[in-house]
Amino acid sequence: MTEETVVEKKKKTFFHHDSKLYRDEHRAALLMIVLPVIGFTIFTLLPLIYSIFASFTNWNGLGEMTFTGWRNFQLMMKDNYFWQTLGNTFYLMLGIPIGLILSFLLASALSRGLKGTTFFRVVYYIPVISSLAAIAIMWQWAYNGDYGLVNQVLALVGIKGPNWLQNVHTVKPAIIAMSVWKGLGYSMLLYLAAIQSVPKSFYEAADLDGANAFQKFKNITWPMCRPVTFFLIITNVIGGSQIFTEINIMTPTGGPEYSSATIVWYIWQKAFKNFQMGYASAMSMILGILIFIITALQFYVNRKSDYKLS
Amino acid sequence: MKIWKKLGLVALSTMMVLGMAACGSKSSSSDSKKHTITFMYRGGEDEKKAYGQAIKQFEKTHKNVNVKIIVTSADNYATKLQAAISGNKVPDVFYIEQNNLLAYVNNGVLKDISKEVKKSNIDLDNVWSYGVNSYRTNGKTVGKGPLYGLPKDVGPMSLGYNKTMFEKNNIPLPDKDKPYTWDQFIEVSKKLTKDTNGDGKIDQYATGFNVNWSLQAFVWSNGGDWTNKNKTKVTINTPQFAEALQYFADFQNKYHITPSAKESQSLDTYQRWMKGELAFFPVGPWDLSTYNKLKFDYDLMPWPAGKTGKSATYVGSLGIGVSNKTKYSQDAVELAEYLSTNKKAQKTLVDAGVQIPNLKNMAQTWADDKSLKPANREEFLQIVNDYGRAMPAATTYNSEWYDVFMTDIQPVLDGKVTAKEYVKKEQPKMQTKLDAANQQLKATAQK
Numbered sequence: 036m037t038e039e040t041v042v043e044k045k046k047k048t049f050f051h052h053d054s055k056l057y058r059d060e061h062r063a064a065l066l067m068i069v070l071p072v073i074g075f076t077i078f079t080l081l082p083l084i085y086s087i088f089a090s091f092t093n094w095n096g097l098g099e100m101t102f103t104g105w106r107n108f109q110l111m112m113k114d115n116y117f118w119q120t121l122g123n124t125f126y127l128m129l130g131i132p133i134g135l136i137l138s139f140l141l142a143s144a145l146s147r148g149l150k151g152t153t154f155f156r157v158v159y160y161i162p163v164i165s166s167l168a169a170i171a172i173m174w175q176w177a178y179n180g181d182y183g184l185v186n187q188v189l190a191l192v193g194i195k196g197p198n199w200l201q202n203v204h205t206v207k208p209a210i211i212a213m214s215v216w217k218g219l220g221y222s223m224l225l226y227l228a229a230i231q232s233v234p235k236s237f238y239e240a241a242d243l244d245g246a247n248a249f250q251k252f253k254n255i256t257w258p259m260c261r262p263v264t265f266f267l268i269i270t271n272v273i274g275g276s277q278i279f280t281e282i283n284i285m286t287p288t289g290g291p292e293y294s295s296a297t298i299v300w301y302i303w304q305k306a307f308k309n310f311q312m313g314y315a316s317a318m319s320m321i322l323g324i325l326i327f328i329i330t331a332l333q334f335y336v337n338r339k340s341d342y343k344l345s
Numbered sequence: 346m347k348i349w350k351k352l353g354l355v356a357l358s359t360m361m362v363l364g365m366a367a368c369g370s371k372s373s374s375s376d377s378k379k380h381t382i383t384f385m386y387r388g389g390e391d392e393k394k395a396y397g398q399a400i401k402q403f404e405k406t407h408k409n410v411n412v413k414i415i416v417t418s419a420d421n422y423a424t425k426l427q428a429a430i431s432g433n434k435v436p437d438v439f440y441i442e443q444n445n446l447l448a449y450v451n452n453g454v455l456k457d458i459s460k461e462v463k464k465s466n467i468d469l470d471n472v473w474s475y476g477v478n479s480y481r482t483n484g485k486t487v488g489k490g491p492l493y494g495l496p497k498d499v500g501p502m503s504l505g506y507n508k509t510m511f512e513k514n515n516i517p518l519p520d521k522d523k524p525y526t527w528d529q530f531i532e533v534s535k536k537l538t539k540d541t542n543g544d545g546k547i548d549q550y551a552t553g554f555n556v557n558w559s560l561q562a563f564v565w566s567n568g569g570d571w572t573n574k575n576k577t578k579v580t581i582n583t584p585q586f587a588e589a590l591q592y593f594a595d596f597q598n599k600y601h602i603t604p605s606a607k608e609s610q611s612l613d614t615y616q617r618w619m620k621g622e623l624a625f626f627p628v629g630p631w632d633l634s635t636y637n638k639l640k641f642d643y644d645l646m647p648w649p650a651g652k653t654g655k656s657a658t659y660v661g662s663l664g665i666g667v668s669n670k671t672k673y674s675q676d677a678v679e680l681a682e683y684l685s686t687n688k689k690a691q692k693t694l695v696d697a698g699v700q701i702p703n704l705k706n707m708a709q710t711w712a713d714d715k716s717l718k719p720a721n722r723e724e725f726l727q728i729v730n731d732y733g734r735a736m737p738a739a740t741t742y743n744s745e746w747y748d749v750f751m752t753d754i755q756p757v758l759d760g761k762v763t764a765k766e767y768v769k770k771e772q773p774k775m776q777t778k779l780d781a782a783n784q785q786l787k788a789t790a791q792k
Contacts, residue, residue, distance in 0.1 A: 093788070095448065095452065095785070095789070096427055096430070096431055097427070097430055097431070097448060097449065097452035097454055098451070098452030098453065098789065181604070201755065203755070287420075288748070288751065288752060289752060291752075291755040292752060292753050292755060292756075293752055293753075303424075307423060307424045307427050308423065308743070308744070308745075309743040309744075309745045309782075310448050310742070310743055310785065311743075311785075312431075
């Protein structure tokens with residue numbers, strides 16, 4: 036046997052399914068895969084199936100379930116609070132475009148290689164890594180009508196600010212402002228990465244063609260950032276439709292006249308306060324389906340999104 | 346659907362905690378003598394400490410029992426307990442919130458402890474009857490029937506006044522037995538509302554009542570109520586009720602004896618009270634440990650009385666119940682009895698300043714003790730014994746119908762809607778919700 040054939044043979048046994056090494060590796064790989072699958076099954080799939088079932092019952096979360104067919108869904112159609120909280124949830128999503136625009140502008144500013152870029156990046160990122168509960172409590176104080184920081188600042192310029200969280204008209208904008216502030220750093224960082232990864236040659240070519248700054252932005256920077264924008268919109272919409280923590284902390288009773296109550300907050304109230312787990316499950320089914328439709332729609336609209344420059 | 350993931354996580358993590366506790370009980374019960382029961386409760390820091398101490402004392406007298414404590418914040422308690430119940434990991438002994446009693450009993454969560462309590466020779470007559478009766482139910486109404494828990498405490502909500510402020514302004518102190526009429530209350534309040542440092546801004550106010558915790562006193566003393574006796578009809582649409590609500594709203598809109606018109610969060614008025622800038626503020630027994638450290642002197646008085654001429658207020662309660670599935674029912678019931686009625690335990694809890702004694706004779710001694718503050722602690726006992734009532738939603742299947750009232754009330758307080766319009770508009774909304782709650786009750790009671 037020549038040396039070559041030995042190597043060949045070794046190679047063959049290594050890749051052959053009967054080899055011990057292959058089997059060990061294979062087992063390890065399976066083990067790695069199995070963990071998240073188990074987690075997914077226990078923590079997501081089973082509860083999901085369970086709640087699909089529960090949504091067709093009048094389960095109160097304590098006792099037995101009685102099948103009631105579509106009754107929960109019929110009740111929902113007539114439930115004003117369901118529609119109001121759903122409306123509030125979408126209203127609060129107005130913060131998403133605002134946040135995206137602001138973070139894009141910030142990222143553009145920071146990508147110009149100014150001094151202290153790292154410093155600002157840290158500053159804007161701090162809210163992202165802070166606990167949401169802590170932030171909500173802090174803003175709750177800031178929004179206080181009498182002693183709040185926000186109104187103190189407004190008083191400096193002679194404006195008497197409202198009691199933000201107790202006023203039907205200001206409570207939603209107040210929460211939007213907080214969410215934008217909280218999410219700014221994350222979106223900014225993604226945009227920064229996207230902007231900095233645009234090849235310099237594109238801009239050089241555009242310069243040769245005599246493009247002005249706006250044209251360069253419109254035809255190069257913005258399209259190149261589209262995948263990031265898409266990603267941010269999707270994740271923000273999904274996150275936004277589940278907004279709960281800040282609502283529950285800042286306006287524990289759903290705000291004046293339910294004006295800041297979101298759908299998830301309402302579901303939680305129904306499930307854990309009013310013993311209507313079945314009805315709550317039904318609402319979360321609808322919410323889940325809504326999120327799915329919106330996301331699918333976004334994928335459809337954005338199906339042409341890629342790096343191709345038009 | 347991610348919400349379910351979150352809720353599932355909460356449930357599962359709670360279960361894990363409880364599961365661990367269960368495992369603990371298994372391993373230690375193997376020596377057949379020592380075993381573990383779990384006790385789930387909630388409270389502020391002082392309360393947690395005081396109860397921890399009382400439980401240690403219990404363990405000393407029950408050498409074979411080890412009490413595993415699960416303690417949560419007040420906000421999280423209901424959610425965590427329900428998750429534990431759904432996950433079939435009910436703690437052996439736990440707090441019951443009054444308005445959950447019917448649901449827990451009708452769904453077989455709570456154990457009927459009548460027999461055990463009877464056997465243990467506890468003198469229930471010496472415990473506040475309001476406290477005990479809050480945990481009796483026949484599955485339809487609360488107040489009579491088998492016993493499903495013992496009172497952890499009773500919480501009379503009295504009215505406090507800043508004695509130092511009264512003295513400084515040469516106003517005679519409120520009588521401790523004869524309540525102010527509504528007119529007198531406004532008169533005194535106007536005198537106490539003023540600018541003390543001469544900067545042109547009012548910095549001392551008379552009242553700063555949070556509607557959630559104070560409106561009841563005014564409505565009831567005026568002869569109004571949220572529902573009829575059977576809890577089947579919402580009765581806010583009456584002249585007495587509307588008058589009381591209007592009077593309450595007028596504190597800020599007409600009489601200007603309450604800080605800033607848009608103000609309603611209790612946090613701020615609480616701080617004002619603590620700083621000595623408010624004349625009147627509600628005081629519950631759990632406040633004493635904090636208020637006794639304040640720089641000014643304060644005392645308790647009856648709430649101002651409306652048309653009925655009688656003072657009124659509410660008295661809350663938390664109960665201690667035993668799981669229907671507990672393996673150690675004897676020990677579990679004994680723990681509930683110990684915390685609720687044992688003299689030594691009560692002394693520990695009362696000394697910590699977190700509650701008034703559950704035992705009547707002990708309470709009287711406590712109220713008569715001249716060395717304690719505030720002087721008129723007797724008022725608490727009168728409320729419990731005499732004129733205190735349960736919160737409107739305390740005995741309905743859920744509190745949704747009542748929450749509607751408080752959720753929509755801001756425009757009335759801001760003076761944009763009159764009380765009369767409001768009660769007319771809200772009544773049908775609340776009635777629908779109350780009907781639904783009663784429907785739910787009926788459905789579970791039949792089982």
